[in-house]
Each structure stands twice: as structure tokens, then as C-alpha cells.
Amino acid sequence: MATNTRYAKPCMTNLPPELGKSIFTQILNTPAPDRKKMKAESAKLLKAMVQERDREDEKRNSEE
């Protein structure tokens, strides 16, 4: 990700037919992630994060 002189991004265009076909097959045969499950996990994390931020704010206010 981003510009880096040490690493290069593989070129995903003009793929040779055999390699391209194999890559397309792999991609199209991979099911999408379970968005509902991810959303539920994210909501759980956010809830915990809000509680933690509440604790931080409370502590900060009591110190002032």
C-alpha cells in the first residue's frame, strides 16, 4: 500500500491467459465475507469503545 521503494505492487492487468483464468476462478469462487456477522462484531467493538471513552472522559473530568 502507498508508495514504497522496497516493495512493488503486482500488476493485475494484462494477465497471461492461463494465470488470469486461474486468478479469476479463485476470486469468483471465494464467497463474500459475512457482512451481517462483521457488522455485529463491529457494533460490539464500538459499544466497548464507547464505554472506554466514557471512562476516559470521566477520569479526565475528575482530574480537572
Added chain:
Amino acid sequence: MKNGILRNELFVCDHLGTSAHDEKDIMGFSVGHPSGTGLVNYLRYHAFPDENIGNMRTYMVRDVRTDELACYFSLKAGLISVNEVLTENGIEFDTLPGVELANFAVNDTYIKNHRNLKGLGSIIFTDFVVPIIESSSDKIGIRIIYLFALPETDLIQQYEKNYGFARLEKKAEDELHRRLKPGYDESCIFMYQSLK
């Protein structure tokens, strides 16, 4: 604090340049992993020019309570394509349209200020990155979300476990690496997920 283009209970997501503090806050942005300096450099030196000419759209995610910059990510349209092949039916040319998650970084400065917060990246990805791409897919064809991960084991595992990205089989990854010209020691790892 503005509503931004997307918002949840703790964070608001907006385009780069929307906040008057963006330029100042970018200078305080840092990443925890040493191999991630490219992400900091991109934000400092390339994000605004790329935004202006339309190469990339960069999004800033801020804490709604403190306005601190918590994370940024960049998206660009992309394509995977296979060379044309002459078949009995004529020339065939296959493509898969997608969106590249070209940059995605949590601000280490923010994390140091809020040490007990866990799972920030997952929340940003699920609540902001995916909905923006889903919304674009209502108007244009998008089959996949993909990225090129730095070849760091922990980072790749995080993309797999927390964000639902997959890797290609090793044989295909090796062939992609061999296509790099000139020969680099290491290549980023192509990772993908279907949008639907």
C-alpha cells in the same frame, strides 16, 4: 462537529480537506509499524494532489468527541484484466471491476492517547469503507474490493481475520511476483473479497 458523509456513535468520516484541521493533523499522523512509513508519506505529500486531480479519494476519520484524527483511508477505481485470447468465438477479453483500498492506516498518535481502545480498524472498515463502496456499487459495476498488503505476516493475518480478505494460491502469487519488472526483492500481496 459536522455529520460528515458517514458517522457512528464515536467516529465521523469525511473527505480529505473538509476539516480546517486536516493539514495540521496530517503532520501529527503516525503509524506504529516501521514498514508503514509509505502510508504517512502518502498522506503528507500525495493525498491532496491526488485528490485534486481525481486519482484517489482520501477519507479522514475523526473522533466525534475530541475531533482527533483517528484513521485515514483512500479508495480508487480499479480493474483486473486478462489478456485477449483468440477463441472459436473470436477474441475474448475478460475483466473484473473493483475498488482498490489503496491506503488504510490507523493513527498511532490517536492510539497512544486512547490506549485501551481495541478494534478501531475493524470498525472503520465495516462502518465506513464498505458502505462507501456499496453505495458506489449502486451506480457503477463493482465486483470486488482489493488491496496490496505489505508482506508482513501480522498485517496479512489481520486483513484475513478481521476484514474478510483472501489471498490467492501460492502458485498464482509467485507468478504475479515474477511478472514484476524490474525485479524487486519483495512484492506486496494482492488480497481480495467479493463485494456481494
